[in-house]
Amino acid sequence: MNSLPVSFSKKAIRTPESPISQFMELALSSPHLISLAAGMVDGGSLPAGPIASAVSSILNDPKTARAALQYGTTQGYGPLIGHIVEHVAKLDGKTPKELGVSVKDVLVTTGSQQLLYMLSELLLDAGDIVITESPSYFVYHSVLAGNGTRVLTVPMDDDGMITDELDILLEKLDRAGELQRVKLIYTVDYFQNPTGLTLSLERRKHLVEIVEKYAKKQRILILEDAAYRELRYEGDELPSVKSFDPKNQHVIYAGTFSKPCAPGLKTGYALMPNELIEPMVRLKGNHDFGSNNLSQHIICKLLETGDYSRHVEYLRGVYRQKRDAMMQALDAEFGDWLGVYWTRPKGGMFVWLTLPAEIETSPGSKFVKAALKEGVLYIPGEFGHVSESGHVPKNEARLSFGDATPKQIHEGMQRLRKAADSVLKTEAMASGAA
Amino acid sequence: MNSLPVSFSKKAIRTPESPISQFMELALSSPHLISLAAGMVDGGSLPAGPIASAVSSILNDPKTARAALQYGTTQGYGPLIGHIVEHVAKLDGKTPKELGVSVKDVLVTTGSQQLLYMLSELLLDAGDIVITESPSYFVYHSVLAGNGTRVLTVPMDDDGMITDELDILLEKLDRAGELQRVKLIYTVDYFQNPTGLTLSLERRKHLVEIVEKYAKKQRILILEDAAYRELRYEGDELPSVKSFDPKNQHVIYAGTFSKPCAPGLKTGYALMPNELIEPMVRLKGNHDFGSNNLSQHIICKLLETGDYSRHVEYLRGVYRQKRDAMMQALDAEFGDWLGVYWTRPKGGMFVWLTLPAEIETSPGSKFVKAALKEGVLYIPGEFGHVSESGHVPKNEARLSFGDATPKQIHEGMQRLRKAADSVLKTEAMASGAA
Numbered sequence: 107m108n109s110l111p112v113s114f115s116k117k118a119i120r121t122p123e124s125p126i127s128q129f130m131e132l133a134l135s136s137p138h139l140i141s142l143a144a145g146m147v148d149g150g151s152l153p154a155g156p157i158a159s160a161v162s163s164i165l166n167d168p169k170t171a172r173a174a175l176q177y178g179t180t181q182g183y184g185p186l187i188g189h190i191v192e193h194v195a196k197l198d199g200k201t202p203k204e205l206g207v208s209v210k211d212v213l214v215t216t217g218s219q220q221l222l223y224m225l226s227e228l229l230l231d232a233g234d235i236v237i238t239e240s241p242s243y244f245v246y247h248s249v250l251a252g253n254g255t256r257v258l259t260v261p262m263d264d265d266g267m268i269t270d271e272l273d274i275l276l277e278k279l280d281r282a283g284e285l286q287r288v289k290l291i292y293t294v295d296y297f298q299n300p301t302g303l304t305l306s307l308e309r310r311k312h313l314v315e316i317v318e319k320y321a322k323k324q325r326i327l328i329l330e331d332a333a334y335r336e337l338r339y340e341g342d343e344l345p346s347v348k349s350f351d352p353k354n355q356h357v358i359y360a361g362t363f364s365k366p367c368a369p370g371l372k373t374g375y376a377l378m379p380n381e382l383i384e385p386m387v388r389l390k391g392n393h394d395f396g397s398n399n400l401s402q403h404i405i406c407k408l409l410e411t412g413d414y415s416r417h418v419e420y421l422r423g424v425y426r427q428k429r430d431a432m433m434q435a436l437d438a439e440f441g442d443w444l445g446v447y448w449t450r451p452k453g454g455m456f457v458w459l460t461l462p463a464e465i466e467t468s469p470g471s472k473f474v475k476a477a478l479k480e481g482v483l484y485i486p487g488e489f490g491h492v493s494e495s496g497h498v499p500k501n502e503a504r505l506s507f508g509d510a511t512p513k514q515i516h517e518g519m520q521r522l523r524k525a526a527d528s529v530l531k532t533e534a535m536a537s538g539a540a
Numbered sequence: 541m542n543s544l545p546v547s548f549s550k551k552a553i554r555t556p557e558s559p560i561s562q563f564m565e566l567a568l569s570s571p572h573l574i575s576l577a578a579g580m581v582d583g584g585s586l587p588a589g590p591i592a593s594a595v596s597s598i599l600n601d602p603k604t605a606r607a608a609l610q611y612g613t614t615q616g617y618g619p620l621i622g623h624i625v626e627h628v629a630k631l632d633g634k635t636p637k638e639l640g641v642s643v644k645d646v647l648v649t650t651g652s653q654q655l656l657y658m659l660s661e662l663l664l665d666a667g668d669i670v671i672t673e674s675p676s677y678f679v680y681h682s683v684l685a686g687n688g689t690r691v692l693t694v695p696m697d698d699d700g701m702i703t704d705e706l707d708i709l710l711e712k713l714d715r716a717g718e719l720q721r722v723k724l725i726y727t728v729d730y731f732q733n734p735t736g737l738t739l740s741l742e743r744r745k746h747l748v749e750i751v752e753k754y755a756k757k758q759r760i761l762i763l764e765d766a767a768y769r770e771l772r773y774e775g776d777e778l779p780s781v782k783s784f785d786p787k788n789q790h791v792i793y794a795g796t797f798s799k800p801c802a803p804g805l806k807t808g809y810a811l812m813p814n815e816l817i818e819p820m821v822r823l824k825g826n827h828d829f830g831s832n833n834l835s836q837h838i839i840c841k842l843l844e845t846g847d848y849s850r851h852v853e854y855l856r857g858v859y860r861q862k863r864d865a866m867m868q869a870l871d872a873e874f875g876d877w878l879g880v881y882w883t884r885p886k887g888g889m890f891v892w893l894t895l896p897a898e899i900e901t902s903p904g905s906k907f908v909k910a911a912l913k914e915g916v917l918y919i920p921g922e923f924g925h926v927s928e929s930g931h932v933p934k935n936e937a938r939l940s941f942g943d944a945t946p947k948q949i950h951e952g953m954q955r956l957r958k959a960a961d962s963v964l965k966t967e968a969m970a971s972g973a974a
Binding site: 144229327353391392400 | 543544545546547548549550551552555557558578579581583584586587589591592596599600602609610611612614650651653654657661662663664665668679683686720723755757758759761787789802803804805806813815816819825826827828829830831832834835
């Protein structure tokens with residue numbers, strides 16, 4: 107007897123395959139590959155020593171051991187939340203009060219990814235609208251697709267999301283009577299994933315003004331995904347979008363300890379308008395009634411001892427070198443090639459590469475196959491785009507200098523150039539033969 | 541200017557407040573209270589030593605440190621998954637092959653709670669039907685409420701869910717043409733939360749026969765929540781419901797390391813029909829792309845060294861004593877009282893107490909207030925019931941011997957008796973005055 111089919115939900119059917127996890131598994135399982143694809147952090151600088159000390163100090167004291175190994179509360183570990191508020195305020199050069207937030211406005215999550223997921227559940231019914239930058243973070247697009255959300259996009263330039271274009275889009279939606287469906291504007295405003303671009307100071311302010319201007323019967327919220335904020339290698343610290351919302355009404359600020367500390371601790375957090383906390387905690391109670399408690403205690407200890415900020419300082423040096431290596435390698439391998447462009451990020455882990463239109467970077471393309479054959483992996487740029495907004499460029503790629511060493515970055519870029527050359531060569535042969 | 545309202549999703553509006561997290565917070569913030577309420581584990585026996593050794597061994601080797609602190613894969617840490625398959629098969633006295641499962645059928649989750657949440661997302665559209673035992677696990681009811689799921693229930697006796705009643709219910713649904721909406725049967729089949737009752741051997745077999753009988757166009761799946769399985773204090777190991785599904789088609793087996801090891805590691809897992817894995821991994825990619833990696837490495841190490849099974853053995857002795865203390869205290873305090881009943885669990889952490897009908901146990905009731913005044917906390921039984929299925933008893937309570945010491949259990953039960961007496965006394969005075 108054949109087995110009967112399983113009947114899946116609409117959400118399951120809508121949820122697309124995640125390109126990221128596929129590429130991460132490829133990278134993990136093929137050590138000979140140089141991965142410029144996945145958003146992994148630098149392996150060599152992971153703070154094993156400080157984390158080992160923190161764990162040993164927590165677990166050697168029966169009282170703290172008991173607290174860290176037992177269930178915690180759904181909102182998060184109280185002392186950690188205290189540190190988070192101080193930490194974010196300090197990044198903005200403000201007191202928590204000046205920033206408009208307190209410990210009552212924080213939720214600890216399983217990485218900032220869980221915050222993105224849960225916030226979408228909290229606000230969005232199928233058919234509701236989220237506006238994102240174009241291109242934007244792949245996995246967030248998957249979340250929205252699973253939710254049945256309508257995604258509209260705003261183009262970017264070197265100063266990040268072009269907020270004047272957002273203004274025009276909202277104006278159009280208003281005229282079309284669709285403003286009520288717009289729930290959220292999403293921006294990765296520091297060293298964006300996938301482009302490496304940063305939202306300028308003026309536009310940060312403008313963004314808050316725009317949502318104030320268009321919100322009529324209900325709020326239009328801003329999700330500020332600041333995952334890469336602390337990985338800054340040059341330039342001054344820019345104030346958060348959140349800092350232009352001193353009454354804590356418009357902006358959800360999402361942060362993480364994965365990028366600046368250790369992804370294996372999978373701990374993120376958000377500061378948000380207080381009315382969102384109680385319903386978020388209800389939702390999180392159903393998800394898992396609180397994120398990993400031991401990891402929360404570890405991070406709290408690292409923040410307390412100063413090990414965390416020392417590590418971030420050290421990390422900036424490590425990544426600065428790798429960013430520089432990638433810039434040099436791109437200059438060396440693609441500098442001679444008119445029609446090839448790339449971003450020059452001041453922080454984060456990503457560079458956005460635009461190839462000539464004839465080199466298609468899509469999954470399954472000749473170029474991706476040639477790159478794999480040469481032994482290098484990138485993320486096809488089209489994953490960063492969504493189709494409703496029209497044209498999806500097919501000649502872009504996200505390159506990461508997160509995990510690869512400077513030597514691997516140089517080698518990887520040579521392989522990428524070889525792959526590009528081989529594609530052009532076969533194209534030329536094919537057109538010659540035709 | 542007053543601020544505009546936030547517009548929440550249907551799901552957020554449907555998601556109820558979690559009684560459990562509220563009671564947990566009360567217990568955590570009021571150390572003078574004796575909590576017989578929350579499902580916390582015994583604090584004194586948490587395996588701080590073995591976990592500290594595991595962490596130190598992982599983090600002192602640069603290679604394993606790097607693997608544990610970096611991102612992992614969405615499905616879970618490979619070597620841990622290998623141990624999980626062996627572990628569950630061993631509990632059933634079988635090889636993995638005999639049990640019908642392999643490492644390809646496992647997903648690691650953030651506690652088994654996340655599995656319950658994600659499986660509901662995977663299978664259920666609003667209006668779909670899940671059948672649970674009555675009473676059943678409070679937080680799962682919240683998940684289903686958030687989903688807009690229709691919950692139907694089957695009564696229990698000392699042998700757990702009365703499967704003949706399930707048969708009758710499905711027969712009725714079939715006649716009503718509603719069988720297509722039935723997606724899942726949920727059972728906490730070992731030392732149930734909240735009653736402490738266990739599903740008998742015959743009914744385990746019967747349960748699988750029933751879903752095979754009624755599934756016509758699509759499968760009716762069984763979610764076997766085995767969270768308390770390893771906390772067994774008397775009697776023989778019972779085979780899992782999963783073991784009656786050797787082709788791995790009908791049963792999702794959910795396990796956890798929270799109860800038998802440490803909730804602070806927040807690591808659970810599920811063995812499931814293979815067709816579910818790929819869509820579950822897609823969903824989990826959106827949630828968090830994989831649960832806490834360090835915790836997975838820690839548990840893997842504990843399973844490897846044998847520290848895990850030694851700890852479970854030790855834990856059984858600790859909880860057996862506390863279970864016995866609660867049985868003695870109930871006999872001592874309520875043994876003289878006709879009309880008071882309680883279950884006698886052979887494992888787990890919970891006892892189900894039924895008081896005379898005139899003592900209402902609801903939140904806000906005189907009894908709950910009197911108990912708080914005396915300094916003892918329980919979970920009102922009505923949280924375990926859902927209303928569509930008709931009558932909700934108001935005179936039941938869930939008592940936990942998880943966190944309290946034997947001494948606190950005795951003291952707590954004395955306080956509970958005092959509270960009951962004081963309610964009866966004021967009732968009698970009130971009716972005397974009337």
